[in-house]
Structures are given as C-alpha cells and as structure tokens.
Amino acid sequence: MKIYEDVYAYAGKILRIDLSSGEYFTEPTLKYVKEWLGAPGIAIKILYDELKPWVTPYDPSNKLIFGSGALIGTLAPGANKMNVSTLGPMTGGWASSCSDSYVGGQLKYAGFDSIVISGKAHKPIYLFINDNHIEIKDASHLWGKTTWQTLELIRKELNDPGLHIISIGPAGENLVRGACIIQDESRAFGRCGTGAVMGSKNLKALVAKGSGSIKVAKKEEFMKSVREVLKMYKKAKSPDKTYKYGTLYNFHTKQDVCGINYKNFQYLALPEDMVKEMDPRKVIDKFEVSHRSFPACGIHGCGRYLNINKGPYAGLKSECNQWETFSTLQTRLAIKEPTFMVKANALCNQLGIDVDAVGGAIGWAMECYQRGIINDKDTGGIKLNWGDEKVVLKLIEMIAYRQGFGNILSEGSYRASEIIGRNSSYYALHIKGQDLYEVCRGALGFCLGTTTSTRGGGHTTGAVACETSPGLDIEKARVMYGVDNPNKPLEYDGKAEMTFYIEILHRINNCLGICHINTVWWDIDLIGLPQIAILYSAATGWETSVEKLNEMAMRQLNLEKAFNLKFTDFERKDDMPTPRDLYESIPTGKLKGWRMDEKKFNKMLDEYYVIHGWNKKTGYPTRDTLARLGLDYVADDLGKIGKLGKNR
Amino acid sequence: MNTDVKKTKVGIIFDMPECGGCRTCEIACSFHHRGDFSPLNSSLKILDKKDRKGFNVLIINKSSKNNPVCDGCIDIDTPLCVQFCNEKEKLQEMIEAAKVVKEKSEK
Numbered sequence: 001m002k003i004y005e006d007v008y009a010y011a012g013k014i015l016r017i018d019l020s021s022g023e024y025f026t027e028p029t030l031k032y033v034k035e036w037l038g039a040p041g042i043a044i045k046i047l048y049d050e051l052k053p054w055v056t057p058y059d060p061s062n063k064l065i066f067g068s069g070a071l072i073g074t075l076a077p078g079a080n081k082m083n084v085s086t087l088g089p090m091t092g093g094w095a096s097s098c099s100d101s102y103v104g105g106q107l108k109y110a111g112f113d114s115i116v117i118s119g120k121a122h123k124p125i126y127l128f129i130n131d132n133h134i135e136i137k138d139a140s141h142l143w144g145k146t147t148w149q150t151l152e153l154i155r156k157e158l159n160d161p162g163l164h165i166i167s168i169g170p171a172g173e174n175l176v177r178g179a180c181i182i183q184d185e186s187r188a189f190g191r192c193g194t195g196a197v198m199g200s201k202n203l204k205a206l207v208a209k210g211s212g213s214i215k216v217a218k219k220e221e222f223m224k225s226v227r228e229v230l231k232m233y234k235k236a237k238s239p240d241k242t243y244k245y246g247t248l249y250n251f252h253t254k255q256d257v258c259g260i261n262y263k264n265f266q267y268l269a270l271p272e273d274m275v276k277e278m279d280p281r282k283v284i285d286k287f288e289v290s291h292r293s294f295p296a297c298g299i300h301g302c303g304r305y306l307n308i309n310k311g312p313y314a315g316l317k318s319e320c321n322q323w324e325t326f327s328t329l330q331t332r333l334a335i336k337e338p339t340f341m342v343k344a345n346a347l348c349n350q351l352g353i354d355v356d357a358v359g360g361a362i363g364w365a366m367e368c369y370q371r372g373i374i375n376d377k378d379t380g381g382i383k384l385n386w387g388d389e390k391v392v393l394k395l396i397e398m399i400a401y402r403q404g405f406g407n408i409l410s411e412g413s414y415r416a417s418e419i420i421g422r423n424s425s426y427y428a429l430h431i432k433g434q435d436l437y438e439v440c441r442g443a444l445g446f447c448l449g450t451t452t453s454t455r456g457g458g459h460t461t462g463a464v465a466c467e468t469s470p471g472l473d474i475e476k477a478r479v480m481y482g483v484d485n486p487n488k489p490l491e492y493d494g495k496a497e498m499t500f501y502i503e504i505l506h507r508i509n510n511c512l513g514i515c516h517i518n519t520v521w522w523d524i525d526l527i528g529l530p531q532i533a534i535l536y537s538a539a540t541g542w543e544t545s546v547e548k549l550n551e552m553a554m555r556q557l558n559l560e561k562a563f564n565l566k567f568t569d570f571e572r573k574d575d576m577p578t579p580r581d582l583y584e585s586i587p588t589g590k591l592k593g594w595r596m597d598e599k600k601f602n603k604m605l606d607e608y609y610v611i612h613g614w615n616k617k618t619g620y621p622t623r624d625t626l627a628r629l630g631l632d633y634v635a636d637d638l639g640k641i642g643k644l645g646k647n648r
Numbered sequence: 649m650n651t652d653v654k655k656t657k658v659g660i661i662f663d664m665p666e667c668g669g670c671r672t673c674e675i676a677c678s679f680h681h682r683g684d685f686s687p688l689n690s691s692l693k694i695l696d697k698k699d700r701k702g703f704n705v706l707i708i709n710k711s712s713k714n715n716p717v718c719d720g721c722i723d724i725d726t727p728l729c730v731q732f733c734n735e736k737e738k739l740q741e742m743i744e745a746a747k748v749v750k751e752k753s754e755k
C-alpha cells in the first residue's frame with residue numbers, strides 16, 4: 001500500500017520526534033489537511049486529540065509543533081510565515097505564534113510540513129534536519145548562549161554560513177514565562193511563551209536545510225495567478241511605505257487615533273513636545289545600511305539592517321524593530337532616546353524574550369512604583385522611574401536570567417501582580433494572563449478581536465485593523481465585511497461581524513504561511529480570501545472555495561476554544577477588556593474624554609458569541625455548532641466537563 | 649553598467665546595492681529550470697555583504713551539482729528572476745552582463 005500519495009503545495013510528510021527516546025517516525029500530511037489546512041490547523045488537531053487534560057506546559061508530554069504553511073516555499077506573495085503551537089505557559093491554554101522565516105521554506109524543501117516534538121531530551125540538544133537525515137545533536141556548548149551566538153556557532157559547526165536556524169536564548173532555558181523563539185537574529189515567534197516550552201524540552205535550536213522542491217499542481221495557472229495578484233501590490237498605497245519604514249510608518253496615524261501606549265496605558269497619545277523628538281522613522285533615515293526581506297514577500301520586505309554609529313548605543317548593528325517594540329517598550333516606558341528601541345529590541349532577541357512580556361511586566365512595575373505600591377525594598381534598591389533606559393535594559397537582563405526582582409517580573413505582569421498583591425493587579429494590563437501590547441480604547445474592532453483571542457490578547461487572530469486606517473476605501477470595506485460602518489472605530493455595531501471576518505482571514509493566512517501585512521487585513525487593496533482561494537486551489541489542485549476556507553477556519557477556531565476550555569477556567573469574563581480599558585476615559589489626545597460603555601461592550605460580545613453559534617451567556621460552543629463542523633466528539637468532551645454551550 | 653564585478657570558479661559576482669535580499673529570484677529561477685520551487689537549484693545566489701549596502705548576486709555560468717547555468721531565460725521576453733524582482737532593471741543588467749562575459753569566455 002502506498003502511504004504517501006503525490007501531493008502538491010504541501011511537502012507531504014509530518015515528522016514526529018520524541019526527545020526522551022530519540023525516536024522518530026513520519027506520517028502523511030494528507031491525514032490532516034483536508035480538514036485542518038496547515039501549520040496551526042494541524043497543530044490544534046494534534047494537541048487537542050493527544051494531550052491528556054492533566055498535561056501542563058512544561059510537562060515532557062506536552063508537544064511543541066512547528067509548522068510550515070501550505071504556500072510557503074512557493075512564489076505566493078508573503079508566504080514565509082512559519083508557525084509554532086503548543087500548550088503555553090502564558091495563558092495555560094492554546095499558544096500559537098508565527099514568524100517570518102527562512103527555516104519554514106527549508107523545512108518544506110527537506111520534505112516536512114510540520115514537526116511534532118514531544119518528550120524531553122536528557123541534556124541540551126539541537127535538531128538538525130538535512131533533507132531526510134534527522135540528527136539530534138549535542139548542544140551542551142550552546143546552552144547559556146544568546147540566540148546570536150548560537151546562530152554563529154551552529155553556522156560554523158555545520159560549515160554553512162548561509163544556514164538558517166530558530167533558537168532560544170537564556171530566557172527560554174530559564175523558563176521565563178514570556179520567552180520566545182527567534183529565527184536567525186531578529187524575527188520572533190512572539191507572545192505565548194513558546195520559548196519556555198522549547199527550553200523545558202532541552203531543545204536549544206532547530207536547523208533545517210532542504211535540497212528538494214515544492215511542486216504545484218497547476219503550474220501555468222498558479223504562476224498566472226501570482227503575476228496577477230502581484231499587480232495589486234504595485235497599485236496599493238501601503239507597500240511603498242511598509243518597504244521604507246516597516247510598520248513604523250504608522251507613527252503619526254497612531255498618535256492621531258490615540259493608539260500609542262504611553263506610561264503603561266495611562267495615556268494613549270504622546271505629549272505633543274515628544275512627538276517630533278520620538279519619530280522612530282528618523283532612526284531609519286539616519287542609520288539604515290541595507291534592506292531585509294523574506295522570500296516571496298509581495299512588499300519586498302519590511303526590514304532594515306541598521307548600523308547605529310552614534311549615541312549611547314554606538315556600535316550596535318541589528319535589524320530595526322517594528323512598531324510593536326516602539327509602542328510596547330519605548331513609549332510605554334517613556335524613553336526619549338530614539339535609538340533605545342533598536343537596542344532594547346536587539347537585547348530581547350539575543351536573550352530570546354518577548355518584547356510585550358517584558359514591556360508589560362516593566363510597565364506594570366514602573367506604574368506601581370509611581371504610585372508607591374512597590375518601593376526600593378521590593379526592587380532591591382533599583383529605582384523604577386519612567387524614562388530611565390539604563391534601568392530598563394538592566395531589568396530585561398534580570399528577567400531573562402531570573403535575577404532578583406527580575407525573577408518576579410519574569411512571570412509577566414499578571415502573575416507578578418499576584419505575587420506582590422497590594423491591589424497592584426489593576427495595573428497589570430493583560431488578557432487571559434498574557435501581557436497586552438494592544439491599545440484597546442478608541443478602536444472597538446481591534447479591541448474585540450484582541451480580548452476574545454484564543455491565545456490571550458494578541459492582534460493577529462481576529463483584531464480588526466482597517467477601522468482607523470486613513471484613506472480606507474470605504475465602499476470596498478463595506479462589501480468585504482458586510483457592514484456599513486467599517487471606518488467607525490467608536491461604533492459598537494458591526495464589530496462582531498468584522499472580527500469574525502478577520503478571525504477567518506488570520507487563520508487562513510497562518511495555515512498557509514501568508515504574512516498578514518501582505519493581505520487585506522493591513523491594506524484593503526492587497527490580497528484577500530478570494531485571491532488566496534485561487535492561489536491555494538491552483539497550488540494544490542483541489543478546487544477550494546472561500547466558503548470552504550471559512551469552514552476550515554471556523555472548525556479550527558472552535559477547536560482552539562474547546563482546547564482552552566479543556567485546559568483553563570476561561571469564561572466570558574476573560575473575553576472582556578482590562579478594567580482600565582473598560583472604565584477609564586482617554587485622558588489626552590484627539591479622543592480625550594472618550595470612554596468605553598460597558599453595557600454596549602457586553603452587547604457587542606453577545607453579538608460576537610451569537611455569530612459564532614456559541615452560547616450568549618457563557619461563550620461556550622453549542623452542540624449544533626460543533627456538529628456542523630464535524631466536531632461531535634468535541635461536543636461530547638465538553639458535555640462531560642460541563643462546558644457545552646446551551647442552545648439558548 | 650555595474651562595475652564591481654568579481655569572477656569565481658562557478659560564476660560572476662555582482663554588487664547590487666539596491667537588492668533587498670528577499671531571494672525571491674532564487675525561487676523563480678528554480679521554477680524556470682525545473683517547473684517546481686527549489687531555491688538551491690537556482691542560477692543565482694544572493695550573498696550577504698555584512699555591513700555594506702545591499703547584497704551580492706552570484707550568477708552561475710559553469711555547471712556543477714546543484715547549480716544550473718544561467719541561460720538568460722532566452723525562451724521568454726523577461727527573465728523569470730527579473731519578473732519577480734523589485735529592482736527589475738538592475739537585475740536585468742546583470743543577467744545581460746553575465747551573458748556577455750560567458751560568450752566572451754566561450755570564444
């Protein structure tokens with residue numbers, strides 16, 4: 001019997017490797033993809049089915065799953081985002097992150113769509129996948145090294161200066177809750193603490209190198225479609241700006257719409273006198289050496305390599321950070337030195353720690369210090385004043401190595417506030433235990449997608465981005481979302497529908513490996529589900545409609561939800577904004593005085609649950625909904641633990 | 649024409665300050681030769697320049713194990729690599745130049 005049928009777009013195999021025994025085997029990708037599409041879709045199915053309810057994130061029986069989406073390795077625009085998913089330590093539930101990656105392509109050229117890693121190695125190791133040759137290699141000499149050192153040492157050791165790897169730094173080794181996984185030097189699988197799970201398995205790095213190929217079923221049609229959709233990137237307005245400044249190009253818009261985190265979300269716009277001084281685009285203008293990009297990006301890259309040759313960080317050479325680091329570390333902690341963002345970002349990448357996890361924890365600590373809730377005794381004498389960049393850099397190191405006060409902060413703001421107590425939890429801005437970077441006040445679609453996200457906060461699994469976009473083609477957006485107010489961030493109506501749409505798009509993107517910034521999420525004039533369906537159909541040879549993609553995305557979302565219900569106590573209240581976002585009005589800026597309306601938010605959340613076919617009161621999926629998606633067995637499971645949604 | 653040119657055993661290295669390093673050209677070229685995507689099997693290689701602007705582009709003109717020789721995509725109007733590059737004219741110039749060097753050395 002032939003187990004591995006010919007398959008297009010996919011590489012065809014899933015590698016299962018147990019680090020405790022060192023044994024591995026493969027299974028056909030085809031076993032999953034007709035229902036679960038790819039990378040995180042495959043991962044949620046495996047994790048839900050195979051993890052017993054008593055498994056905890058650092059338990060050797062937890063599984064860490066790397067996945068490379070169906071279009072990665074081809075010329076489909078933006079198809080280079082690799083995924084990692086697991087039971088994560090930040091929320092205690094579904095953890096899933098994507099990162100721009102060369103490793104993703106290499107993995108597929110080596111013949112694998114996903115790698116499912118279970119068990120725990122007896123000593124530090126790294127995995128080297130070289131086509132069919134799978135090697136578990138000693139990493140004792142790499143343990144303790146930064147991700148940058150690890151990259152250099154592995155390239156030397158394997159005698160290949162062009163090799164791409166993903167690795168963890170000291171933070172992951174030390175099970176820092178917000179530890180992340182870094183691809184090469186500067187792209188992160190952020191949020192969720194997947195780096196700590198990798199550390200718990202004694203897995204320092206993953207190296208993939210492939211000499212094989214990815215085939216598409218309908219060559220001519222596929223290439224024709226790619227050429228056709230690439231024209232959209234020439235016509236749309238955002239690609240040139242993204243190409244020049246990455247997501248930092250949005251600086252003035254963010255200031256205008258109150259979308260900047262200043263002093264731990266106390267303010268959502270910068271003081272006017274700081275705006276000029278802090279414009280992050282100037283750093284790029286001044287220090288750019290070269291562009292950085294990933295294969296097949298329709299924008300041709302959002303990255304820039306900088307050589308900081310002036311100022312306090314002179315000598316630093318690194319890829320420039322994107323917007324997230326600017327807002328979550330630089331402005332959140334009120335730091336004025338413009339190059340700080342590059343330094344802090346580089347340090348977090350070297351240590352393998354998520355910028356939002358440290359920004360959240362340090363932001364909470366600084367605000368508590370401002371209010372006299374914590375003092376020098378708690379911090380071991382460190383003064384936590386806003387804007388003190390030296391202290392911030394020191395704290396980042398202390399977090400990664402779990403030293404002194406850093407040990408408390410390494411748990412993230414939510415848990416740190418539980419440890420300190422003293423009513424400090426109000427200043428811990430998190431969703432489901434995961435530190436927030438997202439500014440939720442003033443943009444209700446962005447907020448709803450963030451608070452309901454199954455991975456706990458995060459704006460890449462449902463948060464709407466277009467509502468505050470200047471120059472949005474409103475007619476086009478109306479048609480796409482099926483609402484008449486897609487450009488009204490302060491209106492509650494229609495946000496459930498918009499979030500629903502983006503939840504689908506984000507999942508399809510993640511399963512196929514497409515970067516969100518290459519799609520209608522970011523810019524309504526770029527590719528969306530109809531184009532993606534055409535590319536996927538031509539690549540696989542399976543005629544796949546948008547409706548079919550929608551159904552797969554919803555199946556995945558429902559299983560993510562059920563996975564969380566199995567492993568956590570999340571309920572409706574965990575889909576609500578933080579108390580600060582719910583009750584405080586915006587203090588300064590163009591939206592000064594605007595405040596969320598709790599009643600209206602609850603109504604919007606009701607609508608959100610109803611659209612999904614979930615119980616309005618609890619947010620639990622109902623049997624009907626699950627059955628429609630072929631998830632009857634999940635309904636049975638939820639019934640047994642009393643978490644099956646009633647139909648009304 | 650680009651002046652910073654270096655010959656190696658397998659091909660010619662051009663300096664391309666405008667190159668953003670996306671390596672999409674490698675994927676496209678492999679499709680030209682094989683009809684599938686396999687960047688290792690490409691007639692051009694994008695090489696890091698460390699701390700200088702852009703990247704180096706190696707265009708293969710002697711065949712070896714994984715490296716098919718660049719044929720200039722003579723069967724189509726615009727070379728496939730160029731079609732997918734952000735700096736079309738620059739890359740096109742290099743493909744042309746590589747052709748000239750190859751023809752000369754064959755004489």
Ligand code: SF4
Binds near residue numbers: 670
């Ligand atoms: S496609 Fe163009 S920009 Fe991209 S790596 Fe190749 S030559 Fe450079």
Ligand code: SF4
Binds near residue numbers: 678718743
């Ligand atoms: S012109 Fe040469 S390098 Fe470019 S795609 Fe054709 S064969 Fe490859």
